Amino acid sequence: MHITRAVEYGIIGMLYLAGHDRGKVVMIDEISRKEDIPKSFLGKIFQSLTRAGLVNSNRGAGGGFYMARDSDQINILDIIEAVEGKIALQRCLDAATGCSNSDSCALCLLLHDIQETVKQTLANTTLADLAQKHADMKSHKHPQRPLTESVRLPDIRTE
Amino acid sequence: MHITRAVEYGIIGMLYLAGHDRGKVVMIDEISRKEDIPKSFLGKIFQSLTRAGLVNSNRGAGGGFYMARDSDQINILDIIEAVEGKIALQRCLDAATGCSNSDSCALCLLLHDIQETVKQTLANTTLADLAQKHADMKSHKHPQRPLTESVRLPDIRTE
DNA sequence: CTGAATAGGACGAAAAATGTCCGGTTTAAG
DNA sequence: CTTAAACCGGACATTTTTCGTCCTATTCAG
Numbered sequence: 618m619h620i621t622r623a624v625e626y627g628i629i630g631m632l633y634l635a636g637h638d639r640g641k642v643v644m645i646d647e648i649s650r651k652e653d654i655p656k657s658f659l660g661k662i663f664q665s666l667t668r669a670g671l672v673n674s675n676r677g678a679g680g681g682f683y684m685a686r687d688s689d690q691i692n693i694l695d696i697i698e699a700v701e702g703k704i705a706l707q708r709c710l711d712a713a714t715g716c717s718n719s720d721s722c723a724l725c726l727l728l729h730d731i732q733e734t735v736k737q738t739l740a741n742t743t744l745a746d747l748a749q750k751h752a753d754m755k756s757h758k759h760p761q762r763p764l765t766e767s768v769r770l771p772d773i774r775t776e
Numbered sequence: 777m778h779i780t781r782a783v784e785y786g787i788i789g790m791l792y793l794a795g796h797d798r799g800k801v802v803m804i805d806e807i808s809r810k811e812d813i814p815k816s817f818l819g820k821i822f823q824s825l826t827r828a829g830l831v832n833s834n835r836g837a838g839g840g841f842y843m844a845r846d847s848d849q850i851n852i853l854d855i856i857e858a859v860e861g862k863i864a865l866q867r868c869l870d871a872a873t874g875c876s877n878s879d880s881c882a883l884c885l886l887l888h889d890i891q892e893t894v895k896q897t898l899a900n901t902t903l904a905d906l907a908q909k910h911a912d913m914k915s916h917k918h919p920q921r922p923l924t925e926s927v928r929l930p931d932i933r934t935e
Numbered sequence: 936c937t938g939a940a941t942a943g944g945a946c947g948a949a950a951a952a953t954g955t956c957c958g959g960t961t962t963a964a965g
Numbered sequence: 966c967t968t969a970a971a972c973c974g975g976a977c978a979t980t981t982t983t984c985g986t987c988c989t990a991t992t993c994a995g
Contacts, residue, residue: 618856620777620865620887622984628883644940658985664942677993678939693890697777706779724787727906728779731852731897738893747886781953803971817954823973836962837970 626654627700635688635748642681669699689745706732785813786821786859794847794907801840828858848904865891
């Protein structure tokens with residue numbers, strides 16, 4: 618249960634773009650150097666981000682990538698799903714497969730519910746939130762307040 | 777970002793134990809056959825559950841496993857951490873390593889906060905909740921209500 | 936036309952997940 | 966005491982996923 622490098626690089630890359638003027642075109646090579654991410658790999662990741670419509674690309678000389686939306690209109694879940702495809706905590710929950718294990722299907726339901734909560738958590742944080750925090754830290758303001766507050770989840774009801 | 781087979785089997789195995797009288801000793805072989813899980817693999821998983829104190833084991837003839845606590849005192853996070861070790865969404869968050877990438881540390885903080893929320897979600901569901909739901913489903917009552925309700929997360933504050 | 940830059944697919948190495956196996960230890964029972 | 970049953974623990978093998986690289990095509994500015 619972890620976040621892949623590809624997703625991590627994707628977030629860092631988007632964060633880099635978000636740190637420039639909207640519409641500013643930036644090359645993979647620049648991001649790769651500045652953020653110390655393997656260039657070819659980052660190129661692949663940005664292909665996914667482009668296909669998902671999070672960034673736009675210009676090909677040819679003078680080309681590069683630029684944000685397709687404002688950074689407060691892009692959240693972490695968008696990026697994860699762009700890079701990894703739809704989140705599925707379990708094979709069961711993969712749309713295509715479906716669930717054959719009728720004897721433990723309560724588990725599938727549980728995991729589904731947990732998955733939705735996780736997705737909601739991820740969808741609740743935008744790139745703008747993250748960029749803001751990033752900027753704060755660079756200026757040594759180091760806010761001690763957590764980015765996401767603790768949540769008291771409602772009690773489970775099975776009936 | 778997914779749950780491993782080992783964790784899945786661990787949950788199913790615990791669920792099986794929870795379906796019997798507290799203190800009833802059950803062999804790996806039985807769980808393996810009834811739930812169709814590879815025996816040696818399940819044995820390994822139960823070793824972890826034992827080390828974590830979620831179940832107790834008796835060795836020798838007539839041995840087996842039994843719950844160490846009541847099922848409402850064991851939650852899903854307990855099981856995941858018993859089988860996989862502490863959850864770390866990112867290498868950064870692995871206690872030992874620490875974070876060297878100062879330039880993207882806001883990301884680490886974000887992931888840390890998200891991680892805590894995810895953990896809270898997992899910790900909020902007990903084996904008893906799951907077993908109850910399981911029983912309901914077997915008796916064809918099929919509750920349509922989700923096990924975990926949707927959560928409206930509080931807004932992010934960066935200041 | 937030429938060089939710069941992304942698009943996309945094929946490929947490969949490394950790491951992790953998923954098991955298997957075997958010798959060791961403990962225990963109940965004869 | 967011996968034996969068979971059952972867990973313990975480590976080493977090992979297989980498969981899948983991750984983490985990239987590389988090459989060719991396409992597009993575009995100058």
